[in-house]
Amino acid sequence: MIRWTWAFLDRPAATFDACVRFWATVTGSTVSVPRGEHDEFVTLLPADGPAWLKLQRVGDDGGIHLDLDVDDVAAAVTVATGLGARVVTDSGGYAVLESPAGQTFCFTPTGTASIVDPNTAPAVVASAPDGTVSRLDQICLDLSPTDLSTDTTFWRDLTGWAHEPARRPEFTRLRGPGQPLQFLVQRLDDPRPAGAHPDLSSTDLAATAAWHTSLGATRVTETPHWIVLRDPGGVHYCVTARDPYTGRVH
Incomplete structure (x- = not known):
């Protein structure tokens, strides 16, 4: 079961900071402390409710991938590959896969956002x-x-x-x-x-x-x-x- 869905905006290194400012502004968010070995990841934190948008500095032209929070990454990988997905990387803690057509997505462990009551989760605007x-x-x-x-x-x-x-x-x-x-x-x-x-x-x-x-x-x-x-x-x-x-x- 997918507990939470994240949009991960992958943006070129040369314009990454400008992209972070842009997306933070248009989503009404503040920017988390950078993380990763090279400070390449940030989360956009909405004024109300859980976050659902992240950005990553990449070395190519960029794009988008999905992070799907699940309770059991290994079990989710088994299900996805049975449906036709291909494993790109499986670290044990998370896994990177491609859909049958080649769309990149990740399975990540269930986090605090995933415990939001679906009947009361705010519509963050x-x-x-x-x-x-x-x-x-x-x-x-x-x-x-x-x-x-x-x-x-x-x-x-x-x-x-x-x-x-x-x-x-x-x-x-x-x-x-x-x-x-x-x-x-x-x-x-x-x-x-x-x-x-x-x-x-x-x-x-x-x-x-x-x-x-x-x-x-x-x-x-x-x-x-x-x-x-x-x-x-x-x-x-x-x-x-x-x-x-x-x-x-x-």
């Missing part, structure tokens, strides 16, 4: 200076048409979360009770390696995107329901027209 509210509450799993069925089944069976259709046929959702993040599964138009990006819900799509660009993000493209941007590290993410309190499209 951030307020922009103009009062617009947003929340980083969704990870979009970007899958090529050839990988879609296999990895959708993998994540559904691994998490045990409810699999729901979305408004558009290229999307489906996985929702877990009490989890700080939901997964949006996206079918890409063309074959390419599996990837993922964070999505923020917002009470005002245009206003949130404008605030982010004032803080160093770059607008890439937009639709009536979402805007694609790049953070200061050059990594893509989206602001979406979903309710930050419910995660539903408003």
Whole structure:
């Protein structure tokens, strides 16, 4: 059973500090004391409720991976590999794996965040200076048409979360009770390696995107329901027209 889900933003060393400041600001968080052999890890601490977002300094172009808190790492690895995952590293204390399509994720021991009552866990939101509210509450799993069925089944069976259709046929959702993040599964138009990006819900799509660009993000493209941007590290993410309190499209 997955007790807690973390989004781990991997960002290039040259822009890591700028990315930490950016994501701390747009999520209304403070930054933990750095940790790791080279101070390469930080956690973003919300004003209220448990944390669910971390950043890591990396030597490549960056991206995102998931940390999944479980009670028994070894047992979770056995389940995941039985579903088609590949082990990259298994230290005994934690394990790094890839989904069948190649999306990186880790099993980590259950921590204090994992004991939050799912019926009372707060909806942690951030307020922009103009009062617009947003929340980083969704990870979009970007899958090529050839990988879609296999990895959708993998994540559904691994998490045990409810699999729901979305408004558009290229999307489906996985929702877990009490989890700080939901997964949006996206079918890409063309074959390419599996990837993922964070999505923020917002009470005002245009206003949130404008605030982010004032803080160093770059607008890439937009639709009536979402805007694609790049953070200061050059990594893509989206602001979406979903309710930050419910995660539903408003």
